[in-house]
Amino acid sequence: MERIYPFTAIVGQEQMKLALILNLINPALGGVLIRGEKGTAKSTAVRGLTELLEEVQVSEGCPFHCRPDRGELCADCREKQEKGTLRTVPYTRRVVELPVSSTEDRVVGSLSMEQAIKKGEKVFEPGLLAQANGNILYVDEVNLLDDHIVDVLLDSAAMGVNTVEREGVSYSHPARFVLVGTMNPEEGDLRPQLLDRFGLVVEIRGEQDISLRSELIRRRLAYEADPEGFCRSWEPEQAALREKVRLAQAKLGEVTIPDSLYRDAARIGVALQVDGHRSDITLLKAACTLAAFEGTGEASREQLIRVAPMVLTHRMRRMPFDTATGLPEDWESVLHD
Amino acid sequence: MTELRYPFAAVVGQERVKKALILNLIDPRIGGVLLCGEKGTAKSTVVRGLAALTRQRVVELPLNVTEDMLVGSVDFEKAVREGVRAFSGGVLERADGQLLYVDEVNLLPDSIVSVLICAAAAGENLVEREGVSYRHSCRFALVGTMNPEEGKLRPQFLDRFGLYVEVAGEKDVEKRCEILRRRLAYERDPAAFCRSWQEESGRLAERIRRAQALLRELVPEEGVRRLASEYVLRAGCEGNRCELVLVRAAAANAAWEGRKSVTKEDLKEAALFVLPHRQREAREPEPEREEPPQQEQKEAPPDKTEEPQVSPETQAPEEPGPERELPADTEGNAGDGAPPPEEPPPEGGTAPEEEMVEGEEVSLLSILPSLPQDRLLRRGSGRRNKTRSGTDKGRYAAFTAHPGPRQHDLALDATLRAAAPYQKQREHTDCAVAIRPDDLRFKVRESHVGATIVFAVDASGSMGAQKRMKAAKEAVLSMLLDSYQKRDRIGLVAFRREGAQTLLDITSSVELAQRKLQALPTGGRTPLAAGLYRAWELLRARRLKDPEMLPMVVLVTDGRANRPLWTDDAVADALRAAELIRRDGIPAMVIDTERDFISLHIAAQVAGAMNADYCKVDELRGDQLRAIVKSGTLLGGLGD
Ligand SMILES: [Zn+2]
Numbered sequence: 001m002e003r004i005y006p007f008t009a010i011v012g013q014e015q016m017k018l019a020l021i022l023n024l025i026n027p028a029l030g031g032v033l034i035r036g037e038k039g040t041a042k043s044t045a046v047r048g049l050t051e052l053l054e055e056v057q058v059s060e061g062c063p064f065h066c067r068p069d070r071g072e073l074c075a076d077c078r079e080k081q082e083k084g085t086l087r088t089v090p091y092t093r094r095v096v097e098l099p100v101s102s103t104e105d106r107v108v109g110s111l112s113m114e115q116a117i118k119k120g121e122k123v124f125e126p127g128l129l130a131q132a133n134g135n136i137l138y139v140d141e142v143n144l145l146d147d148h149i150v151d152v153l154l155d156s157a158a159m160g161v162n163t164v165e166r167e168g169v170s171y172s173h174p175a176r177f178v179l180v181g182t183m184n185p186e187e188g189d190l191r192p193q194l195l196d197r198f199g200l201v202v203e204i205r206g207e208q209d210i211s212l213r214s215e216l217i218r219r220r221l222a223y224e225a226d227p228e229g230f231c232r233s234w235e236p237e238q239a240a241l242r243e244k245v246r247l248a249q250a251k252l253g254e255v256t257i258p259d260s261l262y263r264d265a266a267r268i269g270v271a272l273q274v275d276g277h278r279s280d281i282t283l284l285k286a287a288c289t290l291a292a293f294e295g296t297g298e299a300s301r302e303q304l305i306r307v308a309p310m311v312l313t314h315r316m317r318r319m320p321f322d323t324a325t326g327l328p329e330d331w332e333s334v335l336h337d
Numbered sequence: 338m339t340e341l342r343y344p345f346a347a348v349v350g351q352e353r354v355k356k357a358l359i360l361n362l363i364d365p366r367i368g369g370v371l372l373c374g375e376k377g378t379a380k381s382t383v384v385r386g387l388a389a390l391t392r393q394r395v396v397e398l399p400l401n402v403t404e405d406m407l408v409g410s411v412d413f414e415k416a417v418r419e420g421v422r423a424f425s426g427g428v429l430e431r432a433d434g435q436l437l438y439v440d441e442v443n444l445l446p447d448s449i450v451s452v453l454i455c456a457a458a459a460g461e462n463l464v465e466r467e468g469v470s471y472r473h474s475c476r477f478a479l480v481g482t483m484n485p486e487e488g489k490l491r492p493q494f495l496d497r498f499g500l501y502v503e504v505a506g507e508k509d510v511e512k513r514c515e516i517l518r519r520r521l522a523y524e525r526d527p528a529a530f531c532r533s534w535q536e537e538s539g540r541l542a543e544r545i546r547r548a549q550a551l552l553r554e555l556v557p558e559e560g561v562r563r564l565a566s567e568y569v570l571r572a573g574c575e576g577n578r579c580e581l582v583l584v585r586a587a588a589a590n591a592a593w594e595g596r597k598s599v600t601k602e603d604l605k606e607a608a609l610f611v612l613p614h615r616q617r618e619a620r621e622p623e624p625e626r627e628e629p630p631q632q633e634q635k636e637a638p639p640d641k642t643e644e645p646q647v648s649p650e651t652q653a654p655e656e657p658g659p660e661r662e663l664p665a666d667t668e669g670n671a672g673d674g675a676p677p678p679e680e681p682p683p684e685g686g687t688a689p690e691e692e693m694v695e696g697e698e699v700s701l702l703s704i705l706p707s708l709p710q711d712r713l714l715r716r717g718s719g720r721r722n723k724t725r726s727g728t729d730k731g732r733y734a735a736f737t738a739h740p741g742p743r744q745h746d747l748a749l750d751a752t753l754r755a756a757a758p759y760q761k762q763r764e765h766t767d768c769a770v771a772i773r774p775d776d777l778r779f780k781v782r783e784s785h786v787g788a789t790i791v792f793a794v795d796a797s798g799s800m801g802a803q804k805r806m807k808a809a810k811e812a813v814l815s816m817l818l819d820s821y822q823k824r825d826r827i828g829l830v831a832f833r834r835e836g837a838q839t840l841l842d843i844t845s846s847v848e849l850a851q852r853k854l855q856a857l858p859t860g861g862r863t864p865l866a867a868g869l870y871r872a873w874e875l876l877r878a879r880r881l882k883d884p885e886m887l888p889m890v891v892l893v894t895d896g897r898a899n900r901p902l903w904t905d906d907a908v909a910d911a912l913r914a915a916e917l918i919r920r921d922g923i924p925a926m927v928i929d930t931e932r933d934f935i936s937l938h939i940a941a942q943v944a945g946a947m948n949a950d951y952c953k954v955d956e957l958r959g960d961q962l963r964a965i966v967k968s969g970t971l972l973g974g975l976g977d
Contacts, residue, residue: 028524104732108401111750120417120760120769148732151444152401163399165406165428166733168413168750188845191487196376253525266513269506276377276506280513281520 003227007048008237010041011216012207019200019310023178025248026289030199031179040204042182046138052242053093060087063126064133064173072174095136098128100144107149111167124171129162132177142181143188154197199282201314248292255288256298264301264335271334274315283311305331341527344534345386346541349516350507354383357500357610361478362391363548363589367499367582369479374504380482381440390542396432398439403733407452408464416757417770424471429462432477442481443488446783450494457497499582500610548592555592557584557599568608574615583611733780740779751778788887789826789879793872795894796833797863805930806859808954809893812928817847828875829853832868834861843879865898866910873917890918890925896940908939915946925949
């Protein structure tokens, strides 16, 4: 099997890496959209998440790999649990890729052809959303995906459930996943309404710094010459990051939010005239997640400001072509009474 | 999924949203609510939280629903096993007596909307398809949420929602903080959060029950009904359901307040829910309305290129079901089983109510949100929104036995249903179902088709004068904005000096177009013919690849053509190029930037030759421009 380029060996692109890590720690952040030109390590970073994902216990034989410890079970698993026959097996979380050419049937699931014709039975055949449950769902070039498929994806991501009413099957199953999309804005944009559904958005550009660029090339060549050896040499960093993420996941529930931080988040929302409340909520959650990652017990204003661009840039009311981000230079002035 | 929904009672603010939903719980005959507002305002959270307050269920209609799953269809499993043609109910059957909830209701495909309108109007679902006849009662309160930026609704559909509420985000910092606190507390521990709100939810449910009981003894007086008619007439609302809904909502409001009589205040409050989405502007003749809803439609029409054929279904061995007329859209059918006797609303606008004060009425109308139709109502042919597509893209909307060239996109469910009834007679190998070629059904897909607009922009020296170029760029930019929302594809042609240049081949990146436009230099002569010809070429090439696209040309020029293309007459050549565009039936629009005192009117002539809409750049502000594009006048010439 081909070795994946280690996440920790990616040079620069700190915002993108942080956004991805925050979503690993807290799947409730609502996913990441990475916007940027070709050749900016977008896919490498997303695929690199694979090696940071942990092993969990899932229900045996379940196509949705339900996790009894999380309490979200499909109908079958719930039945088994009531009967006391639910058994678990270890399962390593994965990055599931959704190709741009995917049809709706493949994504949401459909009537099983084999069962129908061979046995005359109506059986639901799970689609990509089933595979995605509990995992990371990666859509490269998400802007080229059919509109209605994007709608379905974002709907499931928001609800954590995939409801199917099609082709003779009525079915509903858990579909809780972290949606990661990448796109090149020069090939068309996403509707603003869809942008809003992504928890975080990062804009990336090719690395401008000469020394970083040459480092990037050096590592890439080393990886291509000897993938196995290269990955081995990065294993200590990989292990350290895995451990740090694990720790943050455990700590996340205990991070406290000072009263003033609620006010800060609300004030930013009002001052920047973002639509609705999704951004306030995401802003606070992202700040808490960052606090967990950095091992501080309480989320701070400084952390809030650090995650603000990822949360806010795509939610501000501005002309779509404005080049300015519209974000304030001086956050303190926004947050002051 | 036994999920702990965010409790309705814990929703901060949004009083009008909550009230509208509660009124519907008190009297489901009100017919539901449409919640319309910006993204991220917890619209769906409020609706889903309702379930805990009532014995009614919230039945959700997912956007991926297929028509047969909505109305019900032959149960092939039963057909294969028992050889009987049994009906298996759809979402409409489950929705009977319940709340039917559609999130993002404006994204629902046309075919599904037609079925919904029909069922809601009739109060029953009548199925005649695939050889089964079936009829069941289906009375539901329709609850929809939508973000108006995403698309609009047909007037008949709008009218199906009893009440209408506009939702906006909370602007008050303190309230926003409270929203945040509760939301995060809920997400951390849903069970504990719901427990802490249990008592409050219980109180709310109890108050609703009391109101329901009170409503039974509450009969609106003659005066109230008269006043309701007056309101409706003054607001210029359409449809006679309007008064009824208004009176019912007012009565429910009185019951909610614990009163036994309906007051004018009740009526006023109700009016703000009932009238806004039914107001019509000075009645314009509705251009080419959608085809009447076809609930009984068995199969989608075959591809346009195909001759219509008789579908094998109509030759099925069973007797074809009797032709049934759908019950008329009368109110008696739309409520629940036993609607209280209602008098018909008073005729015309007669008998002005004595007790009514003129000034009051004016103030009522003036507080009605100004014509949300502008944002809600879909105009024009609607072709710009959805269309049947001849490709494998798009959602599975219907099926056909005559797929044309698309023989590989099998609609398995429909095929099985077609084959199921004959299984007893057929020879079987090792499969439970024997399928023959004439059982095969194929998917008909429906997908969004935006327009493909080529902007031909004059960048000659004459455009440099008098800020013409600036005005032109502004005009094009504002149109690009609209295209951005609609996901149109665009191309950009500039003409100056010796000829035309394709600045941007057809793309969906509005951002790129904008950048190219900003950087556009001006100077030199005006090769108008070349510009038009290039625009035509671009669209023609595109059409070969994508025959279903909706092409459009927008020409921005001062008309001072002085560089010919084919002959030595620049104006004649321009007219000839315009003629090409007209002949291909490509809708066009000309924006004339000429501002001189002595006008040559060439742009207007070119517009005439293209059969294009024509306007002067000074007459256009961004909003108007967008309105013109939206109104579909540009697409008017396209026909169907
Ligand atoms: Zn399961």
